[in-house]
Structure formats: C-alpha cells, structure tokens
Amino acid sequence: MKKIPVLFILVLLLAFWGCSQKEKKVSVKKVGPIDPQMVQDQDDMTWEDYKPIPEISWADPSIKPKRGFKMALVAVDFPDQPFVITQPKGSDLFGNPQIDPIKREDVAQFYRDFFIKPSDVNHGQTINGYWMEQSRGEFGITEVDAYGPYQLPKNLWEYGLNEWGQNDFTPDGSKPKGRMERDVDSLWRAEYGDLRKNYDAILRIYASYDETGVWQEFGEMKFNSKEDIPPEWGNPNPDKPRWVATRYVPWTSWKAGAMQWGISSIRQGENSGTITHELGHYAFRIGDNNNNPYVEPYRRAGSGPWDMMDRGCFNGPGGPHKRWVVPAIAGASMPAGLMVRNRMKNDFLTEDDILRLSRDSLAVTGLAVANITARAVEPFEGEYAGVIVELDGEEPHDRTPVDDPAENPLSPGIPNYDYYSLEVVQRIGYDSYCPDNGVLLAKNRDKESRNGGVNQFNCFNWVIDAHPEDINMVDYDKPNGEKVMRTIADYRQLNDALFHAGLNSGSEFEYDDPYNRLHFYIIDLHRNQEGILSYTIGVKSLDGSGAAKRDFQLTAPKTTKESVALFTLKNKDKKAGLDASCFDNDIYRLAVSTEGEGLKAEILNELAVVSSGEEISIPVYFSEEDGEKSDVRITLTAVSESDPSKKMEASYVIP
Template sequence: MRRANRTHQLRRAFTAAVAVVAATALLSGPGIGPAQAGPGTRAAALDPVDPQTWQDQETMTWDDYRAVPGANWADPTRQPSQRKLRIALVAADYPDQPFVITQNRGSDLFRNPQVAPVARADVSRFYADFWGRPSTLNHGHTVHEYWMEQTNGRIGAEFTPFGPYRLPRKQFEYGLNDIGQNGGGCPAGSTCNGNLDADVDTLWRAAEGSDVRNRFDLVLRVYAGYDETSVWQEFGEMMFQTKEDVPDAWGPPDPNLPNWVRSRYVDWTSWKAGSQLWGSSSMRQGESSGTITHEIAHTFGIADNNNNPYVSPYRRVGSGTWDVMDRGSFNGPGGPHNRWVVPAAQGAAMPAGQTLRSKLKLGHIAEAQVLRLSREALRTSGVAVVTVKARTAVPAARDIQGVRIGMDRDLTPACDINTNPLCPGSPVYNWYSLETVQRIGADSFTPDNGVLLAKNKDAETNTCGYTCFTWVVDANPQDIDMVDYYRPDGTPVKRTIADYRQLNDALFHAGTRSGSEYEYVDTANRLHFYVIDRRVGADGVLSYTLGVRHLDGSGNSVRGVTAATSGSPTGSPTNGGATCTFAVNNTGRYVAGGQAHPEDASAYLRADVYRLSATVAGQGWTVTLPNALTTAEFGRTVNVRAVATATSGATQTGRVTLTARSESDPSRTATATCQVAR
C-alpha cells in the first residue's frame, strides 16, 4: 500500500501544531474551524485548503456542540416516522448502596453527586427525564435525539419510569460476579453470584404485574452506584501507585481480604471500584454511565467493534472515536476519564454517530443516500467521482452520504495480530466505505472534520483478536504520542498503540500541507482512493468530492485534457504569494459499457481525476499547489491555482508551469504557463 510522498515527521509536527489551536478553531462555525471557513470567508493564498485540526476529547466542553443545521431532533414533540422505542426504566438500589443521586453533593467516596440530592422516591423519574427530556442538566440532549438524528427521523425513544426497588443482596454480591472476576474478592459470609437482571425483574413484575415486560420494547435497569467501566482506571491505577497502596477506605468490609481486586482489562483496581457492576448489553447501567445509546444499538442485533487497549500483545482498535459501536460510545465533554461523574453529563454523554457499515446493518440509512460500487466493475467502468455529504446532516433528495465499494474477496496479504499491533486481522473484509464526518450533532465530540475511509466485514466475527467488523484506515498510523494519564508519583503513562484515541487523527483531508493525506492506495486490493476537494454549503454543511478507481483498468471512456492560463496573476509574490489560475478542461468523452456495479452508477462515471504538478523558473522563486488533485466532468472546465512566492533577491519575473495528468490514462497530459513579477 502506497501513501502520498510526505514525511511522517513533517506531518506529525504540523498536526501537533494545529491540534493545539483546535479547541479555539472549532468554535468558529458549525463544526468548521477558521481555516475551513464557510462561504464569504477569504483564506490567504498559501493557507491549506483543508487543514487537519483535530481536537482531543479531554479538551472538549459542551461549548463544542454544534447543532445539525435545519433540524431539532431533541424536540420531544417530534415523532419518529417508523418507530418509537418504548423503554421501561427500572431503578433499583441495594441495602448497602443508596442511589448516589440521593446523597449530598460531592459526599460519597467518588466525590459525587455533582448536583443537589434527589429524593429516593423520585429517582426513577429523575433518570427517565435525564435521558428522555431536554433540560439544563443534560444540556438539552437526549437519547431520543440521538436516535432521531442517526436514523433521519425514523426511530425515537421514550422512557417510562418504574421503582425504585430495593434489591435483596448487597451491591458487591452482584458486582464481584462480573467479567473476568469470577467472584474474586468476595467478603466472608457472602456469596458473590448475584444476578441483577433477574432480581430486578422479579421485583418489577411483583409490583406491576407479570405481563409488564410485554408492554415495552426494551428494559433499562438503572442500578445504584457506578458502572465499573467508568471507574476502574480513575479509582485504580490513576489514584494508587501500586495495589498495595490502596487504603482501607477503598477496600472491602473484610479485613482478611486485600484492598484491590481484578478488573476486566487489568490485574488490579481498588476493591471499591472493582466491586461495581460492568455495564452490559442486557441494558443495565450504573448511575455514572452515559452509554445508553450504545446498549440500545445492541438490541438491534449488532456487536461491539472494540478491543482491549491495555494488555500486550497490543491490537489496534477497529473504528475508535468514529462509531458508537466502538469507543466512540465514550465521546463527550472531557473524554473517557470523566465518565465517573453522577449524573453522567460528561465523557460518554454524547456518543459518536454511526459509521456507514453500522447504519447499513441497522437499517438506519436510505438506499438513496448510499452509492454502491464494485471493485471489479471499476476495472471496466473507469473512475467514479462522487460528492459525499456529512453523515449526520439532514439529506436532501439525491444527496449521497456514503459510498460502498464491494470486493469479491480481500486480497490483503496475511499479517500476525500477535506481532504487528496495526494488523487488521484475517484478510476477510468484504467492502470499503467512504463517508464525510463533520462535527455537528452527535459527531460534535468526534475529534475532526474530514473523510473516513474504512474496510468492512459483513460478518461480526473475531478475526482481529476481538470481534470486529469495521477497520478505519488511519491516515496517520504513527503513534500519536500523547499522555493518557499521570501516575500518583507524577510519571506520565502514554496511550498505548492500541488506544482508541490513536485514531483521533485518522481522517483524510483535501489538498496539500493539511497535516493528513489526500489519497490512499491499497495495492493488494487494486484500489486508489482520492480526496479531491471540499466545500461548505450555505447552511454550513460539509461535503467532500471523492474518487475511487481500479489500478488495472480505466473503462471505455476516452480520456483527454487541456490546460490554459485563466486571467492575470493576483496578489504579491513577496507578500502572501501571487496566485496563477489555470483552466483545466476535460476533453475526453464518456463511453458506457462494462459497468456491472450493484446499481446504475453512470451518473458518477462521467468525470476524470487529474494530478497536478507545478514548477517555476527564476532564481529565488518557489511555487506551491494548494491542491494536487482536481476533477472535471467530460466537456467541462475547472479552475485550479498555483501560488508563486519570491525572495527579496529573486529575479524580477518567474515563470510558473502547471501540468495536469489524467489518473485514468497518464499518457494524457497538458501544460500551461503563467508569468509572475515581483
């Protein structure tokens, strides 16, 4: 697989620099930073056309949220067109663990709750409203909103509260019977084999009737205390240097037991953290968890797509921050280390949107919004060029929000997941996907705006060392080299190569000098992907013009190109650069035939992709191309730019030569010249 010819060192330096200003940049518009400005904003000649300004989750706040233009999916009166999920919210506490939300502000061991106490009798209603109705406390965002947004109004959700009920056993008798613990750390005289779901449902049926479950599509069991997924690290290795340092306050009510216990991913956490239940796809969640949308998705019949990033051999994450079925379920203000707050209004409070693969599996996107292509058909049809609108935006008629490129088989060479942490597992992927991510709606807390390229499997099988089905192609696969947390003694702990935040900078971007890549070649699978251009509509919605072709065939269409200078140069070569504009004309001719795509793709086969290069003659002169790619439909002309700069000692004039070369037929080239003076 070939990558564009720019060094990782320069790219990393640029990306690190723009990441520092990302938090400010992303406040300037609906998910678009200042260098990615909307209509009416004039950029400097030498500015990158699409700089990568990714933002880490830890720096995000609720101010980073941007609404989806033209839609208020949180409106509780807006009814779904297909189905409203009827969710029973059944709340239960323990003899030894009251609801955190009923205690005085900041009074428990975990420094919660963050708000004034709620009466026990009101807890069920409190959480039904917290997840179901817009309010100041949830910053106006609900589970109903998420599902309406992701399905374009097809599916909504409503919560009916029940309880609270008092469980018959102590909290740890359920929590220490959890994933990977097998009852370890159980205090003497107790039996840590409780079944929370069964006990909650028994109490619920006794109170409401044996048929109460039949009145609902889903049951959400909210239990008092914490979801272990949100506290095992923060109140384990981040708080205590070693397991022997865990004090009695964080230990069990049995002096003969250690103050630590095994957790799912690591050998130890504090007993108090490890005794909590682990959130589950059976729809049970602690008070600290905000991953309700993720658990609801499981009920539609889709698996997790996440790894264990904490143990060796490290195995790279599948889709990371970009999908609710991976650790994108942890997206939200403050990032993953702020998931322990009660109520759950920070990390995980707004999970990522759904990738194209997830939406297709779940039936949450209309076929009209998906262009289906075939790798084999591209060989005979020629290059396809398509404009792809942001996946979270409201689609208009004929908008494409995802491209699917099927493959009859995966030709990727085998690799070893036990020795290569970036290995995508067995070569059994069925198709590629292309989609545009914009930081609006649920995607507000994804790290970047750009193009998401991924390989996908139809089956949800363990071929990556974990169950996986989407493998995001990382435009920056080198180690992101960021601190995860600091140990109590101040030692920094870096994010492992398998950490999901390694994909923060994974998106592709248009143009040169973006800090990312504008093309990707899968040599084994004979596909070349192009990010050609980007635009922001009058409504603030982001779209990218993308291309894909087969390396071994260009189809029946006739290819051709001419180039000419278009007008006089503008600007100053010694003050920001002088811009030469060139007209590139597609002189080819569309010829149909051999186009066995899964659908009629002829509308997207009527263009060519051209690679641009430029030189400048004259001592002390340099030339820069803002974009190394362009596209034009047959018979159409597009304008491209080259920017010339000169030193104070440069010759009086310089001569810029632009070359445009067809990617489909490299023998078809054209040149044009432009004279600039300082």
C-alpha cells in the same frame, strides 16, 4: 442549497485583497491549506464544543419517529448502597453527585426525565435524540415509564463481585452467583404483574456505578500500586485485600471493583452514559467492535472514536476518563454517530442514499467521482450519505496478505472484509465530540466475526488510519508523577485517522490498496451557506480505466490578479456511453514549477476533477522571495489519472 468550494472562496478573497494593493506587482500574502487537519483530544472537550444541527433538534419529543421504542425504567438501590443522586452534592467517595440531591422517591422519575426529556441538567441531549439523529426520524424512544425505587435483597457487592474472576474478594468469603436482573424484575412484577410484554426493553438503573467507568480512574490512576490503596477504598473486612481483580488489568480498588459492569440486558449504573451503546446491542443486535487496549501483545482498535459500537460510545466532554460523573453529563454522554455499515444494518439508510460500486466494475467503467455529505444530516440533492466499494470478483475477495498480529499490532486480522466505505464526519450534532472533521475510509464485514490471532476481538469495521504511527500522547499521570502513555491499542490512536483534501493539511488526500487493486482520492471539500460540510471523492481501479478516450486541454492565463494566476483545465474526453454521471469525469494530478529568481509558486491542491465537456480554473499562488528578482516562468503540469500518457503543460511569465 448551493455549495461553495473552499478553494473558490480563497480565490475571491485573494482577488479582492489584490485589488486593494494595486501599487504592488507581487503580493506576499500567505495562503494556507484548504482543509487543515484540526484534531481535538477528548480530554480537552467541554459542552462548549457542541454544535447543533441547523434547523432541527432531534431531541424534541414532539417529533415522532416512524418506529417507536417503548421502555420501562426500573430504579433499584441496595442495603449497603443508596442512590448516589440522593446524597449531598460532591459528598460520596467518588466526588459525586454533581448536582443537588434528589429525594429517593423521585429517583426513578428523575432518571426517566434525564434520559428522555431535554433539560438544563442533560444539556438538552437525550437517548431519544441520539437515535432520532442517527436514523433521521426512522427510530426513536417514544415512551419511558418509571418504576420504583426498590431496594434489592442483597448488598451491592453480592452482585458486583460475580464477574471477571472477582468471586474470591468478598468480605465474608461467600461466592456470589447470578445476576441482578431476576431480583430486580421480581420486585416490580410483585407490585404490577408481568409488564415486560408491554415494553420493548427494560432499563434497570441501579444505585452506584458501572465498573467500566471507575475501574481505571479509581484504580491504577489513583493509586501507584494495589498496596497503596487506603482502607476507605478497600474491602470492608480489614483482613481482606484492599484490591480486587478486574476485567482488563490485574487489579483495581475494591470499592471500584465491587461495582457491576453495564451490559446489554440493559443494566446500568448511575454514571453510565453508554445506554445508547447497549441499545445498539439490544434493539438492533449489533455487537461490539472494540478491542482490549491494555493487554500485550497490543491489537489496534477497529473503529475507535468514529462509531458508537466501538469506543466512540465514550465520546463526550472530558473523554473516557470522565465516565464516573453522576449524573452522566461528561464522557460517554455524547456518543459518536454510526458508520455507514451500521446505519445500513439498522435500515437507517436506503440504497438510494448510497453510491454502491464494485471493484470489478470500476475496471470497466473507469474511475468514479461522487460528493458525500456530512453523515449528521440528510445528504444534499445529488450527493450521497456514503460510498461503498464491493470487494467482488474471484476469491478471496479481500486479498490483503495475511500477517501475524503478534508481530504487527496494526494488523486488521483475518483478511475477510467485504467492502470499503467512505463517509464524511463533521463535528456537529452528536459528532461534535468526534476529534476531527474529514473523510472516514474503512473496510467492513457484512457479518460479524472475530479477527483472529492473539487478543482477537469481534470486528466488523476497520478504519483506514491516515496516520498509523503512534500518536505519542500521555494517557494519564500516576500519583507519583510517572506519565503513562496511550498504548498503540488505545482507541484514541485513531483520533487523527481522517483523510483531508489538498496539500499541507497535516493528513493524507489519497490511499492506495495495491492488494485489492483500488485507489481512493479525497479531491475537494465544500460548505453550504449553513456551514454543512461535504467532500468530493474519487475511486479508481488499478486494473483498468474504462473505455472512454481521455483528452484534455490546459491553458495558461493571459493576465494575473496580483498573487493568483488562474490556469484553465478543460475535459475533452470522448464519453463511453455510461448512464451514471459518477463515471463522466476524470481526475488530474497537478504540479507547479518555476524558472527564474525571486518568486515562489504553489498550488493548494494536487488533485482536480472535471466533468466531460466542462472546464475549471486552477489557481496558482505566487509570492516574492528574498534576493534578486527576474522574469519568472510559472509552469503548471496536469496528468490524467485515468491515462497517465495524457499530460499537458502550460506556462505564464511573471515580469
């Protein structure tokens, strides 16, 4: 489908507007940026922010994947903890459930349907829909069989207080051991035999909550100190402390800490929306890419809200502090898509979907230009799902200087990344709950590894942050009114990380890596008739510009359309005989200046790309300023990014 450059739309609108204002010599029409950064915080998102992918609903169970995945769902409760979903609406200590109660005998089937069948309760979103969308129908959850409910032989706390140093906080002084999986499986195997061989995975849904979704909200966010925890949130033994140790910080309420942490076995509480994330571990053997945001010295997140294997698994209405909701229809219910690296690992993308370049070859071929389609949809004809630039050549491949993460919280850690990736994020489908539209640039590792230094973590995606400065936003208000800021290690520091095209966007349109000898350009953006976004990007080696002989022509307009002067730029390069069309372009850096009084002139984009033998129009916008008027000369300057010695100017006088 034909794509329409945003700049072209602006030119047409301004020309039309100008024709209706013929009595004026000069318009004072205000022209905005072509690609403004519009970051929406996770806390402010609702279900109204969901934008469906045009023409297909991947959650439709009638669409069958090429690779199916079959799961058994086993529902269990405890002698001291009924299913939250069976209680009266809003009646439990945490304020759940959010819907009218379900009968205990129907719980397993309810959660089976909740996770696999589109409905009003789950807003039409399912774990099958997520994987189908990410894989474009390559992988999906084709069948979920429900078993139970069963009651486990031990109390909830006997399973929940066996992790993160919590053994000393039991009501009776016992030391819990072992995980619940063995007990869960023994119950349904006693009734049905060993059916595990019939399934690709067992999803164990247990009554109550994942500790990951309640430790903060019902700990340090609810109580000023551990001494302020009231009896109803404390240990049932009044002689015991009302707090308990937890994973990231020293304490939370006993009630929250007695819950279990969901893990990739797959074991999940009723509030868990991170089942898709755990399936990423279980079905594809991809690890976590997330840091510890709460412990000093701080370490920045790897990919944050932009990938489901990092804290992008927390995306959804209300953001990370809404992951306690039952059923899981808020934060973590709409995880981010997978970045290029992970989609390649999962075989969701082929080499035909990717433009693969290399650092060394770019020095020989000259710069490359490509169009990338939003990752939520299939790439348009002639476009790509992403661009990869291999860090090849002599060792070390990643030549970023080593720094100390204890001194630099923004350190990417051990410099052993293998390649850069570029992709486009648009807030549609599951990416609706990403915080921005734009171009995502990252360094990636082929193999997972720790990133070294203090508070090291497993890291294989390192997003290049267009705004590395502190986002300076409040995380939450304590009960006493004290504001707690998001740490520099909070994953939401990357909310404004995307690159944007054009000037005055609020973000950056280029990135220079002098150590790895690469320069990246975000040149322009386009939308097709359905509003799907794509970007034109460029990549240049800093060590060579190729064999093509660079030449171009810049021509001033003979007349103007009110407030727009259209200059013409023609690429007259002599081709170097390369087969790939991505190398048959040059990028030009533009600047505009004026001589005389009374007019202001501006361009909306400092970059332009033109294919060899082709020409484009460069709009220069001008408007009246206060004060005396005189003839004003508008001069446009263009410089070849491949050969900066090639520079041209063209001028037009506005009477």
